[in-house]
Amino acid sequence: MEDNPGTINLLAVQIQKFVDSMRPPEEIRGKVDVGFTFVDNTLELFEIRPRWNKPDEIMHLPFAKAKLTKSRGMWRVFWKRASGQWESYEPVPEVKDLAGLFDVIRKDQYGCFFG
Template sequence: MAFSEFELKKIEKALTKFLKIRRPPPEIRSQVDLGYRLSGQSLELFEIRPQWDDPSIIREHPFAKATYVSTQKHWKIFWLRADLKWHGYQPVLTVLTIEKFLEVVNTDEHGCFFG
């Protein structure tokens, strides 16, 4: 089930606030930037960088994901490990709101999202 228009606006508002805090300064965004993708019930955060040996190729490197479980009314938090598989974020496996998910990612107490 897709999100309602109201829920999408709420998610976009929270993401705009998060990106305002975490995005690099405008003068270096061509070298490194942050973005997001909303697909079904999942939200994925990723880093945007040019490929090291061919700057004309732009790569997206995901680092955080939240999936909304509508039956339980919470978001499950995942991080992308070195094995390139999504793993539950053990310190905080679930949160009730998208704002709380973004707060967990921004705080990054264990260095899983931003290293």
Template sequence: MKNTLIDINDSTIKKYIESLRPEDLEIREKVDIGYSYEKNIVILFEIRPKWDTPKKKEHIEFAKIRYYKSRKEWNLYWMRANLKWELYEPFPLSTHLSKIIEIIKEDKHGCFYG
């Protein structure tokens, strides 16, 4: 029997992303949501056709979540119009990834979903 390690953080992010994705496959061709998760950084992004080359897709990043092992906490960042990441205020950190996702869902200041 193969021993498989389940990454609870990847599972948490995947579940959240699936809740955001359009159900209709035709709509997904026009707009979709994705993520990347490597080591200690999660990037959430929108997937759309490029405006000047519709057959090519582009990833438009809107949230970054970073885990700091030394402090055992997650920090949340949002993408500014100048394409630089900024720490989300007033509650940017948590010891649980699910709490960070709740902050993104709430989007109190319109930083993630406009």
């Protein structure tokens, strides 16, 4: 993101709108929610939920990642395997913009992001 704290990052605004559209109703957000980080041109989406055996402990479980390659103007798309390793999302390994990325994640053609 921008180094200037007074600058609004357009990408972060678009990402926030997408994440807000994925969030569950407010009354269950304490049990399951969706969040994101966007640092150094890398977007990571994660599920937020209490640990099943320690409800006071909140877990962030990443399920999608995208890296912007500025020189090519492309986003590389990744999903997280059960082993914890990130792997290229083979149906659509790259997209040209955030709208395309959001579409790929929503459609989840192979069930890699949402099971």
